[in-house]
Amino acid sequence: MRNKAIVLLALISATLLIYVLARVFFVLPDELNQGAIYRIIYFHVPGAITGFTGFVTAMIAAGFYLATGDLKYDRFSAAVTEVSLAFASINLVTGMVWARIIWGVWWAWDMRLTTMLICWLIYAGYLMLRRAVEEPTKRAKLSAVFSFFGCIDIGIVWKSIEWWNTQHPQPVLSIRDGGGMAPGMEAPIYINLVALLCLSACMIMVRMRQEAMSNEIDSLRRTAHTI
Amino acid sequence: MLYLRQVFTIAAKDLRSELRTKEALNSSFAFSMVILVLFSFAFDPSSEQLHEISGGLLWLVYSFASALSLNRGFARELENDCLDALVASPVPVSALFLGKAVANYALLMAVEMVGFLVFGLLYDVQAAHYFWPVLLVIALGTWAMVVVGTMFSAVTVNLRMREMMLPIIIYPLLLPALMAAMTTTTDLLNGAPFGPNLIFLRVLAAVDLIYTLLSMIFIEFVLVG
Amino acid sequence: MDSRNLQFMFYGFTAAWLIIILYVVTLALREKRLKKELDRVKNMVEGGKH
Numbered sequence: 001m002r003n004k005a006i007v008l009l010a011l012i013s014a015t016l017l018i019y020v021l022a023r024v025f026f027v028l029p030d031e032l033n034q035g036a037i038y039r040i041i042y043f044h045v046p047g048a049i050t051g052f053t054g055f056v057t058a059m060i061a062a063g064f065y066l067a068t069g070d071l072k073y074d075r076f077s078a079a080v081t082e083v084s085l086a087f088a089s090i091n092l093v094t095g096m097v098w099a100r101i102i103w104g105v106w107w108a109w110d111m112r113l114t115t116m117l118i119c120w121l122i123y124a125g126y127l128m129l130r131r132a133v134e135e136p137t138k139r140a141k142l143s144a145v146f147s148f149f150g151c152i153d154i155g156i157v158w159k160s161i162e163w164w165n166t167q168h169p170q171p172v173l174s175i176r177d178g179g180g181m182a183p184g185m186e187a188p189i190y191i192n193l194v195a196l197l198c199l200s201a202c203m204i205m206v207r208m209r210q211e212a213m214s215n216e217i218d219s220l221r222r223t224a225h226t227i
Numbered sequence: 228m229l230y231l232r233q234v235f236t237i238a239a240k241d242l243r244s245e246l247r248t249k250e251a252l253n254s255s256f257a258f259s260m261v262i263l264v265l266f267s268f269a270f271d272p273s274s275e276q277l278h279e280i281s282g283g284l285l286w287l288v289y290s291f292a293s294a295l296s297l298n299r300g301f302a303r304e305l306e307n308d309c310l311d312a313l314v315a316s317p318v319p320v321s322a323l324f325l326g327k328a329v330a331n332y333a334l335l336m337a338v339e340m341v342g343f344l345v346f347g348l349l350y351d352v353q354a355a356h357y358f359w360p361v362l363l364v365i366a367l368g369t370w371a372m373v374v375v376g377t378m379f380s381a382v383t384v385n386l387r388m389r390e391m392m393l394p395i396i397i398y399p400l401l402l403p404a405l406m407a408a409m410t411t412t413t414d415l416l417n418g419a420p421f422g423p424n425l426i427f428l429r430v431l432a433a434v435d436l437i438y439t440l441l442s443m444i445f446i447e448f449v450l451v452g
Numbered sequence: 453m454d455s456r457n458l459q460f461m462f463y464g465f466t467a468a469w470l471i472i473i474l475y476v477v478t479l480a481l482r483e484k485r486l487k488k489e490l491d492r493v494k495n496m497v498e499g500g501k502h
Contacts, residue, residue, distance in 0.1 A: 149400055
């Protein structure tokens with residue numbers, strides 16, 4: 001049942017991604033001011049939104065773990081954080097490639113980029129913390145607490161382009177009260193977002209299965225020691 | 228009232244034990260001095276450039292000094308199962324946390340004040356006009372460092388690589404607060420009033436409040452389990 | 453405008469896809485490793501029981 005869900009999600013994601021690629025490269029024209037490079041937005045923005053959605057979901061799952069003590073919430077939280085970190089990396093790297101052309105530099109220390117990098121570092125630290133604790137319950141508790149602290153930064157990243165003067169472009173998506181984009185250019189962002197969300201769901205399920213296997217290995221090892 | 232009395236009892240215990248040996252105090256202070264001297268080799272101490280980065284330098288010194296002293300926060304209780312005894316005592320765990328945070332704060336502020344004096348002397352930085360605003364920023368920024376540092380010293384207390392994990396975990400979490408503190412301090416030390424940096428002051432205050440609340444809520448899960 | 457505009461656009465897309473592919477490969481390798489370890493430990497427990 002679960003394997004079927006994984007395959008189905010992967011297929012939906014692949015279909016949507018290919019559709020967006022075809023549309024973006026063959027149908028849409030170049031943007032007036034930026035040229036061809038603007039197309040990076042179709043991975044850059046969905047990557048960020050997927051990453052943030054994941055981090056917040058992980059925090060909620062962490063809350064459920066602390067409330068119930070059921071380790072399946074911890075497995076979910078860890079899986080979601082790891083996958084979201086991959087999508088946050090996509091956001092950072094695609095942003096850097098765009099910046100090299102538009103701003104002439106790979107990186108700028110403005111608030112949006114800096115706070116996003118901090119977010120990435122925080123969740124990389126989360127994964128390091130998980131590796132450092134061997135006992136499953138302790139690991140779950142400490143990770144859960146850390147998840148809550150990490151989410152504070154996400155709020156700061158999201159609002160950073162509104163609170164400070166940044167080089168990073170202001171909101172253009174019409175859902176964020178931005179100016180909107182040329183007709184036909186905004187939809188692929190949302191389609192790609194759905195594609196990446198499906199892909200992340202698929203990866204999360206695989207990762208959760210691996211966490212469950214890992215837990216089973218730990219408990220079997222303990223049984224083996226007592227025999 | 229009882230709660231506050233418990234907090235201050237714990238804080239007094241920690242301060243008393245630290246002042247007997249002065250281990251953390253001396254090593255933080257010595258480390259700050261070493262870094263201040265090292266920085267003079269990285270930059271030309273008399274240049275105008277130094278004034279532009281003065282706030283940043285100062286907070287770098289403070290962050291490194293705090294990493295040294297905050298590690299010991301809960302680690303010192305590991306001997307003789309003192310931590311278990313404290314957690315099992317009638318003192319609420321959040322009071323235990325606050326007491327340790329207050330003690331760490333007092334010690335760190337002492338190191339920082341002396342460090343600020345030495346910094347001013349060595350690098351010809353004058354804060355006479357804006358002393359109270361600078362003190363406010365240092366006070367708020369230090370509280371953020373102490374709260375997060377104490378919280379995560381509890382998180383990492385039983386880990387093998389405690390000394391390495393603590394800086395790796397707390398620095399990214401503290402970066403928004405440190406950024407705010409550095410920018411505001413630099414501008415104040417260069418003679419500019421608060422004005423445009425008010426947003427940073429709000430960020431500092433918000434971060435302090437949020438991290439303190441979060442720590443007081445979650446310390447229960449970390450220590451009691 | 454920078455003449456490498458189109459070139460960098462492809463770099464950007466390649467980078468995004470590369471990260472996804474690398475992560476999928478990491479997942480697959482980890483799955484294989486965990487499965488092997490699980491079988492090994494299961495055999496160890498079965499062997500010990502007899």
